[in-house]
Amino acid sequence: MIAAPIGAPEAFGSQILGVLAELPCLTDASIALDRPFMVSNSLPPPPALDTLNEEQSIALFLDFDGTLVDIADTPDSIEVPGDLSQRLGSLHERLEGRLAVVSGRALADLEKHTGELSVARAGSHGSDCRDAGGAAIGAEPKDLAKDTRDSIAEFAEAHGFSLEVKTHGAALHYRSDPTLEHKGLQFAQALAEERGIIVKQGKCVIEFVADEANKASAVRAFMETTLFAGSTPVFIGDDVTDEDGMRAANELGGFGIAVGDRPSENARYGLASPAAVHHWLQL
DSSP states (O other): OOSOOBOSGGGSOHHHHHHHTTSOOOOTTOOOTTSGGGSOOOOOOOOOHHHHHHHSOEEEEEOSBTTTBOOOSSGGGOOOOTTHHHHHHHHHHHTTTOEEEEOSSOHHHHHHHHOSOOSEEEETTTTEEEOTTSOEESSOOOOOOHHHHHHHHHHHHHHTOEEEEETTEEEEEOTTOGGGHHHHHHHHHHHHHHHOOEEEEETTEEEEESSOOOHHHHHHHHHTSTTTTTSEEEEEESSTTHHHHHHHHHHTTOEEEEESSOOOSSEEEEESSHHHHHHHHTO
16 A cells, blocks of 8 residues: 555565565554554545536546455455446446546456446556447557466465456455565565566555556546546545556546545545545445
8 A cells, every 4th residue: 555556677676675564564444653654644525526527527537446345355355335336327427428447456357246337447457448338448458478377376375375366467465464565575576577577566465467557547548538538537546556547637637536544645635435435426
């Protein structure tokens, strides 16, 4: 949650690893108050969505885990409202289609939990973008090589990480044992340098992807489409990987909303929890 996404192997150095090793694996409710840079930004709540949308055409970009649903111990143990896809469909109609879910999950895994989505969505941290009808936007995402996937799987099994296999990547989860973080980051650094892949860190998770697509590139791809063009982008997310999306929203004339009690360099407003997000969205 605290470490920035790592976009290139040279950025993922021993100095960063040394800092990260001292940081706890944080949830929204566990902030290390003895480290000043980790305390809440005390961001104000955003104005009502309907008010904003009356003043300007709003385009919403919503993270999933930690934003629309609470974080769970494992990716498959999240609790998702049974009618979430229908609620998002209604929000899609209110915004005249200018709504996208932008998740770190692969799209197939996302819809395994939500059911079929009838809104625009981006999976694998923005590398796989689809419109509301499921048509691809932009280039097909690259995949990790088989030997790289095998290396990640072998490391996970040997050291007690929970492996998440994604369509266009992989992830090591360690929420059940945060002490694994440093070991996982050392492995990720070595693998990134050896294979030329991209590594990102989130809340008790280390992500591996083959290209530099991120949530910022997803926001830009959607904003270039006819449906989204000319609107004001608003990105809502709870994790460090969402900062990319917020930064893109800022650059395109919009803003970010940070979820949870966490630092954010790019958010203008804050909401306390996924429940507060639902309330603000009137889901």
